Amino acid sequence: MNTKGWVALVAAAGLVASLTGCSSSSSGSGGTDTSKYTPMTLMIGSSGDAETQAVQAAASSWAKANKTKVTVTAASDLTQQLGQGFSGGNPPDLFYMSWDQFQTYASKKYLDPYAGQQANASAFYPALKSAFSYGGKFYCEPKDFSTLGLIINTDKWAAAGLTDADIPKDWAGLESAAKKLTTGDTVGLSFGPEYARMGVFMNQAGGSLLSKDGKKVTADSAANVAGLEEVKKLATEGVLKFPSALDSGWSGEALGKGKAAMVIEGPWISGLKTDYPNLKYTVAELPAGKEKSTFTFSNCWGIPAQSKTSAEAQSLVKSLTSDAQQLKFSAAFGVIPSTETAAKEYATKYPGNAAFVKGNDYAVSPVAFAGAATVITDFNSQLEGIATADPKTILASLQKNLQAALDATK
């Protein structure tokens, strides 16, 4: 080979080297020689800046005490980013595990069942513990919980000439209040067209998606149909509109903008104070149908299976689920602590949110067994068209698909 040839060879090799160099990330650049803990990543699905900052503060104070580093990432789409992380073999060291995906993750062996051995395992509400148990094992510690309530814009309420005595106790009251509140540019009631909201009406009518023993799907029961019929009635009367029809991403935004006078949401509604500081609202328990009912939602702190950082993640979880820290989270973004002692303190500290805590007495968890999430997604997509669709048809297809998914878990 002549000189030109060698130059070409070197150039080509250099090109390949630089290209492969680009793909490998620089590792080992952290200056944490003094700590026994390696730096960690923490991924959250945040309800807003208030939540992100609160989690960041909590994580960095733990990191400071343990002389390590925790990088908090607020995912724009938590489910997708977690799926990507697990399939790429690089999940975050600690993450929010949502109630609707938990069973699927646990059944696919994605999660480390660390919670059973934790010192504070018995401090949590039993209902929350069972929501995050799979195959009899308590997998991950509940982060907090939320129930649904009726959020009322007090200014609109007064403007419509309504008083505290008019706060709806039942469906008839809800309907008449919504009618009075509906004006040219404000709709009386709004909530997302999804199972997590409309399911409440189905339960209030005395229905449920699963039989008591959890062995049979009862989605097409007359009670469930009655619940959806009530929602459809409100929608066709024009006193209920979904957020997308109000140019809002979720009903809280519609409430803040003054486009909806009442919404069905949870304690996270307090996050609205940053975007809409002038908004005044009050929280009431959900009006009852045949019976009282609301949903309870929770996230837990998930740790991936076979994680190398499991020990430090567990230590971080211990600090995050302590009563003191949970009450700090409550102050920042309204969630109710997952431990019984802290929740009691919360109820006395925030009387405005007392309705949410009260709701926990009769709240139920939405259906979330492994594989149910796909069916619920499809159910949600059908509920978007409830104003023109037949509730019976929707529930018949839910019955078929949910039963198939339940059979698949056995």
Added chain:
Amino acid sequence: MTANALPHAARRGDKRPTRGNGIRSGEGRYGWLFTAPAIIIIGVFLVLPIFLALWVSVSDWSGLGSPINSQVGFVGAKNYQSVLTAGGLAEQTFGTSIRNNLWFVVFVVPLQTAIALFLAVQVNRRLLRARGFFRTAFYFPSVTSAVAITGIFIFLFASSGAVNQIIAALGGTGPTWFADSRGIFHIVASWFGVGNNPPALSGTALLELSWWDWLSGPSVAMCVIIILVVFTTSGTFMLLFLAALQNIGGEIEEAALVDGAGPFRKFFGVTLPMLKPILFTVLTLGLIGTWQIFDQIYILGGGKPANTTLTPAFLAYQTSFKSLNWGDGAAISFILFAIIVVLTALQRIILRDRSNKERLDKPLARLLRDDSIRSNGGAQ
């Protein structure tokens, strides 16, 4: 001279098995060396992932760790069956996505091709002033990111957005565009008193969807996406048509004019047949692009409302990354791939059937015939 000498030298090199002599020895080695980076990159980032996805589509990979490990089993066509024949939710959702995309293609491809051609002809006219400005203006949406344009459309078509304000000013009431899941043909049918799901059409047709569902047409929300895509892509294809139009010599048009062809005759008899190769390109690109639509769907909320903007490309992503059914998701991708290949091949056959000999030469032959008649007439 060198152009002649080179192949000769190469031929001679082939005949002689000796290596190491001559200026062109070792060319093969250098060839591989210089193409190696490209081959490695394409191999690692394109070819390998395709084969890996093919494996995932016939495996029971749970999404944990590498798809190639001893715990992942081969399940044959099970994932394809669950999407195509199992009769469950997966098949129904896939059927819905195919229905949506089919209507999307049916509307977008002819529209964008026609508009692109129309625009190209307009900006190609010599009489038009400020042609450069119009060319840039029409091409502009194509160079703008799909995300930005979709964002603008979200504001335009919001229920109290500009479009509805205009409709209101004209005395109508606009729909809540992005929340309206009714198919436009269903809406038209309801004007004639055809109720929801008439018994004649309620039987299951294909992929768990009834005839009534298949015939829904695009939903109101999908119509917005159709407008959006036509708006962005017609500019791109206008450029292709424009290049082809400028290849048609002025003398051909003059000849047509001299022979007494009017503007319509000239366009359909002369210009359009000469644009046929580029028409094929545009139709193929349009067909492939429309079956792969993803960005707009993702930004507009992933199939909302009521799954009527769900497309197979988005469904593959959703099934994999959200529902963690990696096998089903990969299977959907390969079915989509098959659909695109089959349709492109089909289109090629259709356009080839009426081959150049018939169509292109017909107008020429006609012109020649007219020409000879006229010249004969002149001689008499």
